[in-house]
Amino acid sequence: MKEYIKDQIKKSYETKQKIYENEELLNNIVDVAKKCVKLYQGDKKTILAGNGGSAADAQHIAAELVGRYGFDRPSIPSLALTTDTSNLTAIGNDYGYDHVFSRQLEGMGQKGDIFIGISTSGNSINIIKAFQSAKLKGITTVALVGRDGGEMAKIADISLIVPSDSTPRIQESHILIGHILCDIIEKEIFADGVSL
Numbered sequence: 001m002k003e004y005i006k007d008q009i010k011k012s013y014e015t016k017q018k019i020y021e022n023e024e025l026l027n028n029i030v031d032v033a034k035k036c037v038k039l040y041q042g043d044k045k046t047i048l049a050g051n052g053g054s055a056a057d058a059q060h061i062a063a064e065l066v067g068r069y070g071f072d073r074p075s076i077p078s079l080a081l082t083t084d085t086s087n088l089t090a091i092g093n094d095y096g097y098d099h100v101f102s103r104q105l106e107g108m109g110q111k112g113d114i115f116i117g118i119s120t121s122g123n124s125i126n127i128i129k130a131f132q133s134a135k136l137k138g139i140t141t142v143a144l145v146g147r148d149g150g151e152m153a154k155i156a157d158i159s160l161i162v163p164s165d166s167t168p169r170i171q172e173s174h175i176l177i178g179h180i181l182c183d184i185i186e187k188e189i190f191a192d193g194v195s196l
Contacts, residue, residue: 015169016176019162028160029177032114032142033184035158039114039140040189045077047109047139049101049130050118053171055082057118057144061178069182073190079108081130101130111138119143120170122150122161131155144177146170 019025036046046065048058058080065078081104082088091103105115115134117127122145131141131152143149143156146164153159162173187194 011166012169012172015162015164015166015173018164019173019176022163025160025163028158029180032116032158032160033181033188035114035140036181036185037188039112040076040185042112044110044112044114045079046114046116047079047081047105048116048118049081049104049127050144051124051126053167054118054120054124054174055080057171057174057178058082058116060175061116061182064179064182065185069179069186071186071191073186076185076189081105098125098129101126102133105130105133105137105139109134109137109139113137114140114142116142116144117152117156118145118174119150119152120146120167120174122147122152124152127152128155144174146173 039046048062049055050058059082062078062080065076067075081101087104088100091100095103109115115130117124117130119127122143128151134141141156143152143159145152145159146162149159149161153161160177162170164170164173184194
């Protein structure tokens with residue numbers, strides 16, 4: 001059993017090593033970080049959504065920004081569209097589950113915001129529809145995905161594609177990328193920055 005555990009850790013490390021060596025992905029992470037810092041300087045917000053484990057990641061990242069990540073500072077506006085059960089169930093019931101995020105974006109998104117859609121496959125229909133709604137409102141879209149990026153990567157303004165076909169490895173890397181973004185945003189706005 002110990003060897004199995006070590007193998008799982010090794011696979012996680014190998015996925016992160018691929019991210020570490022992927023210049024295009026690293027440049028895209030920098031691009032997202034810069035856009036987030038700029039939007040916060042303009043009194044806008046980040047909005048996140050995903051399904052299942054990706055819903056938990058959306059909530060996790062939003063909470064790091066609203067609460068704190070590395071140090072005490074003023075709250076940074078961020079919203080996870082996965083937390084309001086009344087919205088989710090009403091929209092799901094009245095319009096269908098495919099619209100649970102797009103409908104919320106229509107009501108709460110503003111031009112200049114950034115919407116980060118999280119999906120391991122990149123093919124979540126409700127995120128794709130949310131991207132379509134976001135574009136109509138002038139909201140920048142970011143696909144945080146895995147595998148080949150799926151349909152989301154084709155329509156997003158920026159795609160962060162984890163180079164893996166394994167759902168657990170993709171999810172582990174998504175939260176790593178989310179933490180990196182939170183760290184950069186916090187330091188750029190409230191501390192000495194990180195030399196973007």
